[in-house]
Amino acid sequence: MNAITRTLATGILAAASAATAATPSPTSLEAAARAATVEGDHVVTADGVRLYFKDWGPKDGPVVTLSHGWPLNSDSWESQMLFLASNGYRVVAHDRRGHGRSSQPWDGNDMDHYADDLAAVITALDLRDATVVGFSTGGGEIARYIGRHGTGRVKKAVLVGAVTPFMLRTDDNPGGAPIELFDGFRKAAQENRAQQYLDIASGPFFGFNRPGAARNEGLVQTFYLQGMQAGHRNTYESIAAFSATDFRGDLAKFDVPTLVIHGADDQIVPPELSARLVPKYVPHAEVILYPGAPHGITDTHKDRLNQDLLDFVSK
Template sequence: MNTFTRTVAASLLATALHVAHAAPPVEPARIAAATVDGTHVVTADGVRLYVKDWGPKDGPVVTFSHGWPLSSDSWESQMLFLAEQGYRVVAHDRRGHGRSSQPWDGNDMDHYADDLAAVINALDLRDVTLVGFSTGGGEVARYIGRHGTGRVKKAVLVGAVTPFMLKTDDNPDGAPIDLFDGFRAAAQANRAQQYLDIASGPFFGFNRPGATVNAGLVQNFYVQGMQAGHKNTFDSIKAFSATDFRPDLAKFDVPTLVIHGADDQIVPPAMSAQLVPRHVAQAEVILYPGAPHGITDTHKDRLNQDLLAFLRR
């Protein structure tokens, strides 16, 4: 394991000092209070969530939840493709990310899930297929855990942080806390350099022998990351590393597709995708041989077709 990979590992586990568990049901009034203001949904606590709403408004609905430290822009290939196939595709920038507000508080999975619920309810979306990548996969899981599947038709977890990233006594498959401590330390030291190192290294698999670094992908990751708030992305490390999604996955009662890169160095499939069927009876797992974490870009054509096939079932 090289120095950067060790740093990423250390960083990834750092924020797990306080393990988050499934929360009690949310007061419906809090979600109902969300309003639409142009290209934003405004939550009950005043956070403005930037929303993309593409494709025919009467088409089957697919929502997309993005990864850390990115924005809804990271889904543009999938959204453009599915919109052209007749789907209504909706994605928001998570609180603290992209063009959304940067609140000091609320940078945790419960708020992320409630924000997704606010978008779904404010736009009155129904029979939705929820798609989440990496941290966004956790957001999808926590949404179902807190809000159920009354508006949900299917779910897709792509390179997701589910079931539980942190190694604990009852989760020996997780990663040690030292890993995430290093990730958080790197963010505090120089988050701009951290984003460049992640993107030019393990995120897209550019650190593998024979790989050629794609400058466009690296720069796109960097730009999205630097749009986000420092406090927000820092807090989010805890959200994706220390949240136990096992109780949330137990509430999945819809068809679920799990897609993951077999060579994912950020969220290794042995601690994530391959464990989901233990908790979700209807889960189907597809591993892309040799693929890295960032498969929404590196394997976008295959991912687009797999998503379309799952939606059409």
């Protein structure tokens, strides 16, 4: 990486790692969430960011919220949304700031803002007793949401292929992934992010690089299209958000039933760095590993995932 890129990356990483150091008071966080307004199919946050959302199923049904992964948007949840809504649940999913049909702000591309945006959606739509579900980066989002906003509106939590508890190797997290791995992500994003998305989708995300795997062009192109809808700076900074944010303290605040679902052959977020470690911080968490499954299980294993989610939320 060149000096300018390294300086930028270092600053982003420092901000992500120190994000919990200056957490606003619960009162100010609640006030910001309550300042959000609904304008058609967008929630407008206190800082003026427009968040596109989908609200499917009966409005009086039990609530499930879905937080998506990098660099995707709420369309990546369409199978789960259709299934759960068809089974009587009110299912809400939003496009993260900088992604999909939401605003592309220059600043605020970090987990604290992601969590506060989720709080804005939940509060503006007055969602209560929600099962909050997060995939990959979205798993970090719901963890930080609980860490900052508590579980007053949350009934259950589900981490799917999530980046929790902490991806980056540090002195107190020696088992994490080296920063050079994420530097490579940033380098590829700057050089040609369109090709980066195609390479990720064609290879490790869906496990198409495994021997005997049959590449599905529709899944590859859908991943690519969603990625290219997102803002360049937004997805670039989000790499630090999902890799360098420490969620260990957030997970310690999980006081609701928690389910962890992960692909056993996840090459993007290996379960050894994530799912297998969650019970250390959430002792009551139930962990399910799908044998041979890749990262993108919302598509590759959608039938099993849909049923596991339904079984969990209906308990």
